[in-house]
Amino acid sequence: MLRDAEIAQFLAEAKPITRAQIHRLLTPREPRRRGARKDRRASVVCRGASGNKFVAFTRWYRENEFNPHDFSVGLLYVPPGGKGIILLRCNGWHGPHTNRLEKSAQSKNSKIPANTFHVHRITERYQEEKRVENYAEATDEFFSFASALHYMIDAFGFVVSDDPFGTGSQHPLFPSGSHDRN
Numbered sequence: 001m002l003r004d005a006e007i008a009q010f011l012a013e014a015k016p017i018t019r020a021q022i023h024r025l026l027t028p029r030e031p032r033r034r035g036a037r038k039d040r041r042a043s044v045v046c047r048g049a050s051g052n053k054f055v056a057f058t059r060w061y062r063e064n065e066f067n068p069h070d071f072s073v074g075l076l077y078v079p080p081g082g083k084g085i086i087l088l089r090c091n092g093w094h095g096p097h098t099n100r101l102e103k104s105a106q107s108k109n110s111k112i113p114a115n116t117f118h119v120h121r122i123t124e125r126y127q128e129e130k131r132v133e134n135y136a137e138a139t140d141e142f143f144s145f146a147s148a149l150h151y152m153i154d155a156f157g158f159v160v161s162d163d164p165f166g167t168g169s170q171h172p173l174f175p176s177g178s179h180d181r182n
Helices: 004-012 019-026 124-128 145-155
Strands: 015-018 032-034 037-047 053-060 071-078 085-091 118-121 135-138 158-161
Touching: 004 085, 015 019, 015 037, 015 053, 019 037, 019 053, 019 145, 019 158, 053 145, 071 145, 085 145, 145 158
Parallel strands: 015 158
Antiparallel strands: 032 037, 037 053, 053 071, 071 085, 085 118, 118 135
């Protein structure tokens, strides 16, 4: 189980990512049918500054002209010799979400209405209750698939580099705050 302090460290850890990797995340491969659903997926591996392995991923859930906002953009931590743990998912619109542990407390964070952009985060408390990444908060930090990817890159330690060999040439992909609607 990850402690909240470890989760915060992993999210803040510098993660080099190239423009080519970002392009791959923005252009997921052709749709793949999974049961009755079609989705597009992409992922890239990043090594953090401390040597930790992370996987950034994107997924458009349905090829659906009625809801182009049904997507996930996320970050997975892969412990040495272990199974990946999703640290966060920036989600688009879909059905309502209830934070089960907050439900009994009638917290303002207990319910997220349908068609609301939101961010799922792993927490120590939810892991203890075996609901690993079930906690979520509504957000206005992004409004589309591309802006959700930009938000994740901007807010969670990614360092954009034109240098795939790690020689230190780093440049911002977007100006600070450019994922805002204004």
